[in-house]
Amino acid sequence: MKYLNKLFNNISEEDWQSWEWQLKHSFRSIKELHALGLHESLTDVEDKYPFCLSPYYLSLIDELNYGDPIYKMSIPSIYEIAPAIYNEPDPFEEQKHSPIPGIINRYKNRVVLLATNLCAVNCRHCTRKNTLKNIETHDYFDAIFEYLVEHTEIREVLVSGGDPLMLSDEKLDWLLGNIKKNEHIKVIRIGTRIPTTLPMRVTHELAKTLAKHSPVWISTHFNSPKELTEEAKTACARLVDAGLPIVNQTVLLKDVNDDINILKNLFNGLQETRIKPYYAFLGDPVQGTEQFYVSIEDALMLENKLRKEISGLCMPAFVADVADQGSKIPIRDLMTVATEQPNNKE
Ligand code: SF4
DSSP states (O other): OTTGGGTOSOOOHHHHTOHHHHHHTOBOSGGGGGGGTOOOOOHHHHHHSOOOBOHHHHTTOSSSSTTSHHHHHHSOOGGGGSOOSOOBSSTTOTTTTOSSTTEEOOSSSEEEEEOOSOOSSOOTTOTTTTTGGGOOOTTOHHHHHHHHHHOTTOOEEEEESSOGGGSOHHHHHHHHHHHHTSTTOOEEEEEOOHHHHOGGGOOHHHHHHHHTTOSEEEEEOOOOGGGOOHHHHHHHHHHHHTTOOEEEEEEOOTTTTOSHHHHHHHHHHHHHTTOEEEEEEOOOOBTTOGGGOOOHHHHHHHHHHHHHHSOGGGOOEEEEOOTTSSSOEEGGGHHHHOTTOGGGGO
16 A cells, blocks of 8 residues: 555545546556556567556555565566466467357356456466457357357356456346346356455445346455455455355465465465355466466475365365366376476476
């Protein structure tokens, strides 16, 4: 928060708690952060990858350097375009598994629906960082709804993006209503980082709108205990109180959370917030994210230590996404499966 005074004068509490104010004042170029002393020329990075940062998420940074976990997850760096071993823009071939724009179908009875390409913060470790700019969401919902009607084997739809909670309440109501019109679709899951990056967006009205279409599960993405602020906890409480169960997917990230005490605090904190830690993912081998990779060996060591330290309810499954495996793979089984995993080659 101490840095914000250099960027804004006298922000009222009312403005700060308004998600519209936050979006209006979000940063979309590193130049806008020059007042903070960030003068590194990152034009090449910004040309290649999207950048957006909410004032709220910026306020969680304690130190303006790469050692700060929030800084590392949100401020562009030259490492994103440095030569890397893994240079796949789309390692899971989501484009190949996309029968129509906006649908990814990698599994038999569930699909991913890309509702928008917008996010409150463009995470530097994002799996879709190479494809987000390509998602065109204008006027393609008719074809998506038709696809859902025709594919009666689909039981569950994961609404993703970008971040679907960037859409207005009205648009979400319309979207979820159209999905749930199909009797064969029993469950909607919403993948979102909004409770972490722009928690004030989770108003009572939004929670009520989502709950209208229950069962709707919320899948959050908290990576650091620093993200579990009072604002974030309030946002999650609103969702749970409205009848929306929450599970959390954490990505293991080097120098962000590859530490037993950090993970312990994170997973315990999530449980105290009524969020079930669901998955701890090994980072995907995506172009532009190698600086975040945690090795399989380190991930296994963290899993084994953690199991002795926290209750089963706090313990997520440690898994990796591996192309064409049909499901997530436990990290402990990975030595035999994923010979292509990045840090395995070190
Ligand atoms: S909010 Fe999700 S989709 Fe958006 S940049 Fe972050 S990880 Fe990627």
